[in-house]
Every structure is written in C-alpha cells, then in structure tokens.
Amino acid sequence: MKHLDNAVPLARPKINLWISIVKSLLYRLPYPSFRHTLHLLVVLICLAAGSAPVAAQDSVVAEGPRDERSLRVGVYVHPPFVMREDDTFSGMAIDLWEQIAQSLSLQSEYVELDNTGALVTAAANAEIDVAVTNLTVTRERAERMDFTHPWFDAGQRIMVNDDRGGGFRDVLRGLRDSGHLRGYAWIAFVIAVATLLITAFDRRFNKEFPRRWRDGIAEGFYTVMSVATSGKSPQRKNYFGWIGRIWQGLWLVCGIAVLAYLTSSVTSVMTTLSLTNQINSVADLPGRVVGVQPGSVSERYAQQAGLNARRFAHIEEAVQALVDGRIDAIVGDAPVLEYYAHTNPEQPVTVVGPIFAPDKYAFGLVHGSDLTRRLTIELIGAHEGGAIEEIRTQYFGNDP
Structure with a gap:
C-alpha cells in the first residue's frame, strides 16, 4: 500500500x-x-x-484483508444443541456456529439467556448480534428478526412417564370417581355390625370364648374377615342345628360375593386407568397437563390446541415434574427429548408418537443485519460439503 x-x-x-x-x-x-x-x-x-x-x-x-469482528452471540442451553460445562459451551449448534464464524473471521462473545423466548427478544431488540440454539423458524419470529438458511429439520414429540397410571393415589381416585368407595363404606359398616353380633353371640353361647370385650371383638373380627376375604369360615361349633348350618352357608355366600366385588372393582378401575392414562400421540393430550418451554413452539402449540400447559425453563425441571406426577406429559422439540431419553436411561421416561408440527432450525439475527447473507452462504456451503451432516452424526449417530 x-x-x-x-x-x-x-x-x-x-x-x-x-x-x-x-x-x-x-x-x-x-x-x-x-x-x-x-x-x-x-x-x-x-x-x-x-x-x-x-x-x-x-x-x-x-480487496485488502478484513479485520476480525467481535459479535455478541446469545445462546440458550438445550442439549444436544447447546450444552454448558463450567464456562465452556458445546453442542451441535455451537460447533456449527464456530466453524462458520472462523471462516468469516468472526469473534464470539457468548451471552447465555434463560429460555428461547428471552433469546428471541434479545435478538429482536439488538441486545445480541446472533441467536444460536435449536431456534425454530416461525412467521411470528421472522417479523421481529432475520433468519439464516435452515440447517436442521425437526418437529415436536411427546415424552411420558413409564410408571404413570399404577400408583395408589390413582387407583384410589379411580375408585372414588366410579362410586366404589361408597360401596366399600357400606361393606365396612356391615363388617363392623357382624363383628359385634358374632362377638355378642359367642360370649353368650361359647364358654371358651374370651371374656374381655377387647379380645372378643378381635376374635369376632377375625372370623368375619376370614369369610369376607377367603370365602371360608374357621371351625365353629353349631349351636342351632340345621338352622345354624343354613345361616353359616348364607354367610359364606355373602363373603364370596364381597370378595368378588372387591376384586372386580379394583381390577376394573386399574384397567380403566391403564387405558385412559396412556398417551401415545398428540390426540391423547386434551384434558392432560403438559410441560412446555417458555416462548417455544411447543408452548404456542399448546395454547392453540387449548391444552393445560405448565412452563419449565429447562428439560431437567420438566422431567422431574413428569416423574413426580405433577404433569402428564412433556411437549417439546423431538431431537431434544430423544437425546435426553437416550442419555438418561435411569429416568422412567419414554418419547412416544410420531413427529407433529414439523419445523426447521436456523440462526437468528437482528433485522437488517449485514451478516444474514454471508452466514446463509456459509451454511449452504456447509450443507453441500457435508460438514453439517458430520456434526449431526457426532451427536445423533448415523440414524436419519
């Protein structure tokens, strides 16, 4: 020069x-x-x-060389696309971004945001230069910010609890809703009355029967429950001849009927719970409480579908609520749910149903950013050259 x-x-x-x-x-x-x-x-x-x-x-x-440019890169931790260990970020989105940033001589200053909604707002308000995570391209967001060429095809799926539907509380609630608890209350009343009658009868006619009321009631209760639960009566002396035998036979029939009623009612309730609590697709979500991420596509879908949604900032919090029974399912990005279920086999969760509401991921920028076209060109080149596929394989394996 x-x-x-x-x-x-x-x-x-x-x-x-x-x-x-x-x-x-x-x-x-x-x-x-x-x-x-x-x-x-x-x-x-x-x-x-x-x-x-x-x-x-x-x-x-x-035509001279360009100076390196420093950017504020907003990120949201959402494995496997963005992960954090101490002060270092990694993941598929981070690897792809750093590869492109290096080719364009861009320096990154990472800024972590709490959720996707906060990330979009920061980009729309020019608080950050680029938004990097598994950011879904939507029309609503495109009105507030720019998007690069998409680099990942995804969609929504459902995560459920494997142990859902067999707990004691669920069975008790089912018995109450079906009216069986009222029937159980009447049976308990009959057992109490029968216990008092047998105790009084044996005290009157059986000289070997315990004289203390406490011991006598315990003996009478044992006799009644033996008939009610097993349909068999303990060996008892017949004090009234054939009339006594007929009475004992009728009592055995009543005991068998009570036992059959208890067994059938509990079985029917558990079967109903097993069928009604199963969530296999998005069609099973109405009437259920689902966990979603604030400001995400899953939250918007839940609102449009009229679902009862609860917000959780991170996948770990939503899974804990699912395991505890506070929610019935999680609606979220398919690759995120699949990756969590695969890397946390100790958790009793499963991803079910096909992908619905398909979408695409891209990097977000401030409206009118001079980097949009340059990043898009680099992303297209990375796609055509196989670089994106190589990074995807590192995190998701060879399965498509």
Whole structure:
C-alpha cells in the first residue's frame, strides 16, 4: 500500500506540468476555435490519466484483508444443541456456529439467556448480534428478526412417564370417581355390625370364648374377615342345628360375593386407568397437563390446541415434574427429548408418537443485519460439503 500512497502525489505535479506546456503550444496556433478544442481534449485526457492511480488505490483497499469482528452471540442451553460445562459451551449448534464464524473471521462473545423466548427478544431488540440454539423458524419470529438458511429439520414429540397410571393415589381416585368407595363404606359398616353380633353371640353361647370385650371383638373380627376375604369360615361349633348350618352357608355366600366385588372393582378401575392414562400421540393430550418451554413452539402449540400447559425453563425441571406426577406429559422439540431419553436411561421416561408440527432450525439475527447473507452462504456451503451432516452424526449417530 505504501507504493500507491507515494505514487499519487508525485504523478499529479507531472501532469500539471504537461498541461502547462501543451497550453503554451496551443496558444501559438493561428485558429482560436481549433485551439480551444484541442485544449479541452488534452485536459480531459490528462485528468483521466491522473485519476487512474486513485482508482487503483481504492480497488486495492477494497480487496485488502478484513479485520476480525467481535459479535455478541446469545445462546440458550438445550442439549444436544447447546450444552454448558463450567464456562465452556458445546453442542451441535455451537460447533456449527464456530466453524462458520472462523471462516468469516468472526469473534464470539457468548451471552447465555434463560429460555428461547428471552433469546428471541434479545435478538429482536439488538441486545445480541446472533441467536444460536435449536431456534425454530416461525412467521411470528421472522417479523421481529432475520433468519439464516435452515440447517436442521425437526418437529415436536411427546415424552411420558413409564410408571404413570399404577400408583395408589390413582387407583384410589379411580375408585372414588366410579362410586366404589361408597360401596366399600357400606361393606365396612356391615363388617363392623357382624363383628359385634358374632362377638355378642359367642360370649353368650361359647364358654371358651374370651371374656374381655377387647379380645372378643378381635376374635369376632377375625372370623368375619376370614369369610369376607377367603370365602371360608374357621371351625365353629353349631349351636342351632340345621338352622345354624343354613345361616353359616348364607354367610359364606355373602363373603364370596364381597370378595368378588372387591376384586372386580379394583381390577376394573386399574384397567380403566391403564387405558385412559396412556398417551401415545398428540390426540391423547386434551384434558392432560403438559410441560412446555417458555416462548417455544411447543408452548404456542399448546395454547392453540387449548391444552393445560405448565412452563419449565429447562428439560431437567420438566422431567422431574413428569416423574413426580405433577404433569402428564412433556411437549417439546423431538431431537431434544430423544437425546435426553437416550442419555438418561435411569429416568422412567419414554418419547412416544410420531413427529407433529414439523419445523426447521436456523440462526437468528437482528433485522437488517449485514451478516444474514454471508452466514446463509456459509451454511449452504456447509450443507453441500457435508460438514453439517458430520456434526449431526457426532451427536445423533448415523440414524436419519
């Protein structure tokens, strides 16, 4: 660059000298009009020649190396796309971004946001330059910010609790809702009355029966429950002949009926719970409490579908609520749920149903950013060259 800076000042005095010499010669010509015409032509040629070094200088400056540019890169931790260990970020989205940023000589200053909604808002308000995570492209977001070319195809899926539907509380609630608890209350009343009657009867006619009421009631309760739960009566002395035997037979029939009722009612309730608590697709979500991420596509879908949604900032919090029974399912990005279930086999959770509400991930930028086109070109090149597929394979394996 120094040789161009020195060449321009030296070239212009020489041009001025030549113009002066040509003008003095032209004034000696006999025809003024011809003289003025030649004079104008010579001046134009000299000016054009004098501007050439300046144009060359501008061209060299434009083609020179660009200085490295520092960007505020907003991230939201959402494994496996963005993960954090101490002060270091990693993940598929981070690896892809750093590869592209290096090719464009861009320096990254990472800024962590609490959720996707906060990330979108920060980009829309120019608080960050680029939003990097598994950011879904939507029309609503595109009205607030710019998007690069998509680099990942995804969608929504459902995560459920494997142990859902067999707990004691669920069975008790089912018995109450079906009216069986009222029937159980009547059975308990009959058992209490029968216990008192047998105790009083044996105290009156059986000399070997315990004299203390406490011991007598315990013995009578044991006799009644033996009939109610097993359909068999303990060995008892018949004090009334054939009438007593008939009465004992009728009591055994009542005991068998009670036992059958208890068994069938509990079985029917558990079967109903097993069927009704199963969530296999998005069609099973109405009436259920689902966990979603604030500001995400899953939250918007839950709102549009009229689902009872609860917000959780991170997948770990939502899974804990699912295991505890505070929610019935989690609706979220399919690759995120699948990755969590795969890397946390100790958790009793499963991802079920096909992908619904398909979408695409891209990087987000401030509206009108001069980086949008450059990043898009790099992403298309990374896709065509197989770089994106190589990074995807590192986190998701060879399965499509």
